[in-house]
Amino acid sequence: MKFMIVDDSVIMRKAIEKYCKTFNFDFVGAAGNGIDALKLFNEHLPDIVTMDITMPEMDGIACLEEVLKIKPETKVIIITALKDKETGLKALRIGAKGYLTKPFSEAQIQEEIKSVLGE
Amino acid sequence: MKENELREFINVVVSYFQDVTGETVEMGMPYIKENKSVILDYTGVIGISGPRKGAIYLTASKVMLKEVAAIILGADEVDDECAIDMVGEITNTIAGNVRQSFGSSFMISVPIILKGSPEDVVFKLQPPVFIIPIKWRTFSSYLVVGLE
Structure with a gap:
């Protein structure tokens, strides 16, 4: 399963x-903004993507919309500091499969991925 | 800014350090900024727009930021680039987390990172600007909040 990370923080x-x-994904790469993410996405067509929202150039919501136009079955998990309900609901309405707020633990992200994968 | 709004920032900072490091932070008594700016090694600035306008910034020492980053990455040591990235990420997380109570109209920018304490850095924030002292381990850092 191809895996890609989008976040403007190197540490994240x-x-x-x-x-x-632990998931033994085929990690295809990481991007720091929505524009670079779309280039990487088009190149590798990953199956699962973690997506930050607040990023330069193109934010994660716009990038999510574009990614799903290219490959609608992509499992996108939003990982963001934005803790308001409206943003979470918006992302899920657009088609995100998961929503995790920062800061998160190793256990929390693993649980979210398992949930999205139906495990 | 109302007292309960200031308290929300404090709560978010306390939760952040508890969740990320498993340790408690000591929050100092907030005070109103006078002429002197509080700037340490690295500063992350987030602009706020929408009905509430202004900015928040977090300023901290390089050593402190490297220790937080090392905990997140499970590393013994991290480089200076991680410290720079860390200050932006902490500031972003605090600003994003307060939207739980401030709502989605509390629009936050991507962080701008300042290195050092350049004399010509002027934060044109509408007073009153509140400084919230944070003490984690032996390190002092400051969250500065200026909202119209």
């Missing part, structure tokens, strides 16, 4: 990658 990208090692 490294942490998500480390915390998800």
Whole structure:
């Protein structure tokens, strides 16, 4: 299963990658903004993507919409600091399969991924 | 800014350090900024727009930021780039988390990172600007909130 990370924080990208090692995903890469994420997405067409929202160039909500136009079955998990209900509901309405707020623990992200994968 | 709004920022900071490091932070008594700016090694600034306008910034020492980053990454040591990234991420998380009570109209920018304490850095924030002292382990850092 191809896996991709989108977050403008280097530390968050490294942490998500480390915390998800247990799944033995085929990690195709990480991007720091929505524009770079779309390039990477088009190149690899990953099956599961973690997506930050507040990012430069193109935010995660716009990127989510574009990703789902390209490959609607992609399982996108939003991982964001934005803790208001409206943003969470908006992301889920657009088609995100999961929503996790920062800060998160290793156990929390693993639980969210398992839930999205139906495990 | 109302007292309960200030309290919300304090609660979010306490939760952040508890969740990320498993340790408690000591929050100092907030005070109103006078002329002197509080700027440590690295500062993350988030602009606020929408009905509430202004900015918040978190300023901290490089050593403290590296220790927080090392905990997140499970590493013994991290480089200076991690400290720079960390200050932006903490500030972003605090600003994003307060939307739980401030609502989605509390629009936050991506963080701008300032290195060092350049004399010409002027934060044009509408007074009163509140400074909230934070003490984690032996390190002092400050959350500064200026909202119209």
